[in-house]
Amino acid sequence: MSTALPSSVDVVVVGAGNAAFCAALSAAEHGVSVLMLERAPEEEAGGNSRFTAGAFRCVYDGVEDLRKLMPDLTDEEVANSDFGSYPAEKFFDDMGRVTEYRTDPDLCELLVTRSKSTMLWMRDKGVRFVPIWGRQAYKIGGKFKFWGGLTVEAWGGGPGLVESLTQIARRNRISIAYGARAVSLIADDEGIKGVRLKRAGRTVDVMARCVVLAAGGFQANAEMRTRYLGPGWELAKVRGTRFNTGDGIRMALDIGAMPTGNWSGGHAVGWDRNAPEFGDLEVGDNFQKHSYPWGIMLNANGERFVDEGADFRNYTYAKYGRVILLQPGQFAWQVFDAKIIPMLRDEYRIKRVTKVRAESLEELVGKLDDVNAEKALETIRAYNAAVMTAVPFDPNVKDGRGTRGLAIPKSNWANTIDAPPFEAYAVTCGLTFTFGGLKIDTSARVLDTESTVIPGLYAAGELVGGLFYFNYPGGTGLMNGAVFGRIAGASAGQRAVQCHELAKSRSMADRQ
Ligand SMILES: Cc1cc2nc3c(=O)[nH]c(=O)nc-3n(C[C@H](O)[C@H](O)[C@H](O)COP(=O)(O)OP(=O)(O)OC[C@H]3O[C@@H](n4cnc5c(N)ncnc54)[C@H](O)[C@@H]3O)c2cc1C
Numbered sequence: 011m012s013t014a015l016p017s018s019v020d021v022v023v024v025g026a027g028n029a030a031f032c033a034a035l036s037a038a039e040h041g042v043s044v045l046m047l048e049r050a051p052e053e054e055a056g057g058n059s060r061f062t063a064g065a066f067r068c069v070y071d072g073v074e075d076l077r078k079l080m081p082d083l084t085d086e087e088v089a090n091s092d093f094g095s096y097p098a099e100k101f102f103d104d105m106g107r108v109t110e111y112r113t114d115p116d117l118c119e120l121l122v123t124r125s126k127s128t129m130l131w132m133r134d135k136g137v138r139f140v141p142i143w144g145r146q147a148y149k150i151g152g153k154f155k156f157w158g159g160l161t162v163e164a165w166g167g168g169p170g171l172v173e174s175l176t177q178i179a180r181r182n183r184i185s186i187a188y189g190a191r192a193v194s195l196i197a198d199d200e201g202i203k204g205v206r207l208k209r210a211g212r213t214v215d216v217m218a219r220c221v222v223l224a225a226g227g228f229q230a231n232a233e234m235r236t237r238y239l240g241p242g243w244e245l246a247k248v249r250g251t252r253f254n255t256g257d258g259i260r261m262a263l264d265i266g267a268m269p270t271g272n273w274s275g276g277h278a279v280g281w282d283r284n285a286p287e288f289g290d291l292e293v294g295d296n297f298q299k300h301s302y303p304w305g306i307m308l309n310a311n312g313e314r315f316v317d318e319g320a321d322f323r324n325y326t327y328a329k330y331g332r333v334i335l336l337q338p339g340q341f342a343w344q345v346f347d348a349k350i351i352p353m354l355r356d357e358y359r360i361k362r363v364t365k366v367r368a369e370s371l372e373e374l375v376g377k378l379d380d381v382n383a384e385k386a387l388e389t390i391r392a393y394n395a396a397v398m399t400a401v402p403f404d405p406n407v408k409d410g411r412g413t414r415g416l417a418i419p420k421s422n423w424a425n426t427i428d429a430p431p432f433e434a435y436a437v438t439c440g441l442t443f444t445f446g447g448l449k450i451d452t453s454a455r456v457l458d459t460e461s462t463v464i465p466g467l468y469a470a471g472e473l474v475g476g477l478f479y480f481n482y483p484g485g486t487g488l489m490n491g492a493v494f495g496r497i498a499g500a501s502a503g504q505r506a507v508q509c510h511e512l513a514k515s516r517s518m519a520d521r522q
Contacts, residue, residue, distance in 0.1 A: 027057030029471025036499025201465025228256025271475025278331025281440025312385030
């Protein structure tokens, strides 16, 4: 049965992804009424958050911090793992490096310094976390060694996260209206007064003291993609939800909010060439193909076009989608041999995969659709000859096993491609989310083009600009939504309480 819409409420949260749930739960801590509006029907609800692997990048100073976050960790698991640590300095370094030091320092500071406490807050609410055994650790000498600062995921991945946040929200008496698309903000000179929405073909106004926008970026809007990211982006596939079409950003800009951040940038990865236009919840993030650091990538001309081993996957995957989009025909083939095939991530073994297999390199290049086979063979041979084979291969560190003398070097993990069978996987650009968005302050209040707070309007998650430029450290999207969702919800909850108190004192004054 669909939730009845109230005519007024203290706080409206637009969206029902991770940022929105964190905002709603945080606002509800102030004892105010909270309504979440979710554009998607319940079966498709949860935004991009539901498509994720549930990986959260957070500060931890050692295994004791992880035990607090994951009390189910057994002594045996701890003994069999080298979790290392991920201190705040490292998180700052990663954010600075991958964004070329453009990340907003105030927002970045909050993201990093609140990451641990926000994770513990989510755990206290009932979200369960587990170590990412599969994807972020390799077994060495009988021990799992974690390597990328990305160690924790929500139990059940993105679907598990959204499911548990939904149940927790319901337990906290937060109403969720599905199929309810916010279309505009109701505001006057004093600030926000409510939201206009469309549900089942009808336009409805819900009055509210505060509105938190957590409706995602504009990646699912081909027109906005082309307008802001540039020509060719209408040809990219969308990895996640079809519902993030920039509504939250547009509604805020319409009432004078300030746009900020990397409007021509986005998080985009190598994604199966034949994946559907938008994400498919049955496949989730398994259309991605992230083992390219161990192999090479060839374009339609049969040429390599990027340093596949420039850095750990976590620090290159989010920008290489754009590089693939720029190739002729917007695709590439990832090539591996028998030495590496057993190391390929699970996503290479799904049914819906564009893959070829061959017993010789000659046979392989002939099977690469739309590729200059002769040139591809030449490229693979030149690459094989350039590999510094004396340097040992070690997937856990940047091993320096590179190439010598190639116009486009491979800096690490350069393995010759000479042991049959060979496999190749076709990828195109899969856009995850856009980086440009709304300008907020450290209380997650939305600022207008005069840098003045728009009273009653808050924002969190993908639709906030300023944190990410050019690239993004894996696992930061969920952490971003959680940290700023929690801040936005607290700010909105506090304001709603103040509005109540003000209204009460005014009515008492009127009566006297
Ligand atoms: C395949 C994939 C894998 C990923 N893996 C990871 C990962 O492991 N770790 C990580 O940190 N990040 C990951 N990301 C990125 C991550 O998904 C996002 O950064 C994060 O989920 C954004 O959260 P959000 O709450 O801001 O937006 P979303 O979760 O997208 O939520 C937006 C919500 O707004 C709703 N909405 C949109 N318009 C309206 C409207 N007009 N009215 C009402 N509701 C509206 C949507 O339906 C949705 O519910 C991944 C993304 C994808 C696509």
